[in-house]
Amino acid sequence: MKFSFELITTKTPEKIWPFYSEVTNWFKWEDNLSAIELKGAFEQGTTGIMTLEGQQPMEFELVEVTGNQSFCDKTEIPNLGSLYFNHELIPIEGKTIVRHSVEFASLTGKENKEALAFLSQVFSDVPASVFSLSEVI
Numbered sequence: 001m002k003f004s005f006e007l008i009t010t011k012t013p014e015k016i017w018p019f020y021s022e023v024t025n026w027f028k029w030e031d032n033l034s035a036i037e038l039k040g041a042f043e044q045g046t047t048g049i050m051t052l053e054g055q056q057p058m059e060f061e062l063v064e065v066t067g068n069q070s071f072c073d074k075t076e077i078p079n080l081g082s083l084y085f086n087h088e089l090i091p092i093e094g095k096t097i098v099r100h101s102v103e104f105a106s107l108t109g110k111e112n113k114e115a116l117a118f119l120s121q122v123f124s125d126v127p128a129s130v131f132s133l134s135e136v137i
Contacts, residue, residue: 002108003123004086005130006099011137013068013089013096019133020071020087021029023048029133032125042071064071074129081106081115098134100126 009016019025021042027033032053040046044065051057063084064072072090077083082105090097104119 001115001119002103003100003119003126004099004101005123005127006097007130007134008095008097009134009137010095011134013091016089016096016098016133016137017068019137021067027118028136029129031128048073048126079107080118081108098130100130101127 019029023038023042023112024038026036030039033050034053035051035057036048037050038046042062042065044062048060048062049057050060058075060073060075062071063074064070069087072084072086075083075085082103084101084103086099086101086103088097088099088101090099093098097124102119102123104122106115
């Protein structure tokens, strides 16, 4: 199950990428981010810890990183499944599509209304984050 949000900007992927690859820049576009730590370089396989306001720290792993194009971080949710946060920069006609997606893979592999409600809640701040990203660049 997956939700996506995208917008088009005149900024290039190369201009946007440091706002992803330098995780301290995440504070500029993730309004509810309280803390973030990356345990290594911004590359596939690196893990980190992120804390959102009002929540416990969450471990995540960078499961895909393609410079100036995309990255995906994965968070395991105990007894529920995995959340994948995809971030894509797609060049098109002198502009860039900025697409953020959240995908939920349940432990059971089944999709249901409870999983939909959970994913909807997780995704709810994504559009605002994409707008914030486009404004700070």
